[in-house]
Amino acid sequence: MTALALLFTLSAIGISETVYLIRKHLAAEKPICPIGGGCAVVLSSRYSKIFIVPNDILGLLAYLTMAFIAAFLVIGVAPLQWWNFFLKLLVGASSLISLLFTYLQWRVIHAWCFWCLMSAFTIWLSGIIILIN
Amino acid sequence: MKKPSLTILRVGLGITFLWIGILILKQPEAWAGYISPWAEKLLPLPVEEAMLGTAILDIVIGALLVLDLVVWLAALLAALHLIIVLVVSGITDITVRDIAILAAAIALMADSLPKKFITKIMSWQKQEKPKNNNS
Numbered sequence: 001m002t003a004l005a006l007l008f009t010l011s012a013i014g015i016s017e018t019v020y021l022i023r024k025h026l027a028a029e030k031p032i033c034p035i036g037g038g039c040a041v042v043l044s045s046r047y048s049k050i051f052i053v054p055n056d057i058l059g060l061l062a063y064l065t066m067a068f069i070a071a072f073l074v075i076g077v078a079p080l081q082w083w084n085f086f087l088k089l090l091v092g093a094s095s096l097i098s099l100l101f102t103y104l105q106w107r108v109i110h111a112w113c114f115w116c117l118m119s120a121f122t123i124w125l126s127g128i129i130i131l132i133n
Numbered sequence: 134m135k136k137p138s139l140t141i142l143r144v145g146l147g148i149t150f151l152w153i154g155i156l157i158l159k160q161p162e163a164w165a166g167y168i169s170p171w172a173e174k175l176l177p178l179p180v181e182e183a184m185l186g187t188a189i190l191d192i193v194i195g196a197l198l199v200l201d202l203v204v205w206l207a208a209l210l211a212a213l214h215l216i217i218v219l220v221v222s223g224i225t226d227i228t229v230r231d232i233a234i235l236a237a238a239i240a241l242m243a244d245s246l247p248k249k250f251i252t253k254i255m256s257w258q259k260q261e262k263p264k265n266n267n268s
Contacts, residue, residue: 005152012148016140016199023201034137071155 003133008070014063038111147198154191172221208242
């Protein structure tokens with residue numbers, strides 16, 4: 001229950017963050033970049049999309065799915081085992097993708113994006129919570 | 134982005150409402166225990182159904198806050214909802230927490246009111262001042 005509350009909280013933070021980035025993207029405005037200063041460089045790079053889907057939209061979908069699964073598990077919506085498995089799979093895959101994006105920022109783009117790193121840490125923290133639990 | 138402090142307040146409050154809504158959906162009968170008997174008698178529908186309605190309202194408020202949509206309205210609903218909660222549940226161990234959430238909702242509402250509304254209030258105040266001076 002506590003783990004699910006933490007996972008839900010982290011996914012809600014992720015939803016809020018990705019919604020902010022999507023809004024800025026739609027308004028053709030640059031997001032503020034509190035630390036690092038490379039947000040615009042990273043977010044406009046060729047790695048900001050997987051095929052044709054922007055990463056912020058993929059992130060939003062992942063966080064929404066996480067939040068719904070955590071809620072389903074708390075309320076007890078069947079099939080619980082499948083939700084549990086899917087949650088682990090989603091967080092595992094997202095952690096690996098976040099690792100790849102962090103590597104790209106470090107070695108390829110040579111710029112750090114605050115929002116991308118925040119999202120990566122959110123996902124990794126979710127992974128740690130699942131592992132501990 | 135607005136002030137970071139307000140963003141943190143908005144998201145934090147949103148998560149709180151979403152999570153409480155989910156917990157009420159899980160066990161509406163347990164949460165119904167917080168309603169005072171006098172308030173329960175006033176309900177036009179079974180208490181569990183009323184709690185389910187409360188859960189949906191909490192989730193809607195939380196979603197609006199997290200998604201940064203009509204924040205002033207969500208915060209207003211949150212504040213009104215908490216006032217009702219304080220009235221119908223009476224003084225309990227968690228009253229102080231409800232007061233803190235109410236204060237947070239009012240603070241968020243005050244800071245996210247639409248500019249049109251604020252301008253209207255300001256112009257209304259300006260009109261009132263000369264009248265007061267004359268009287």
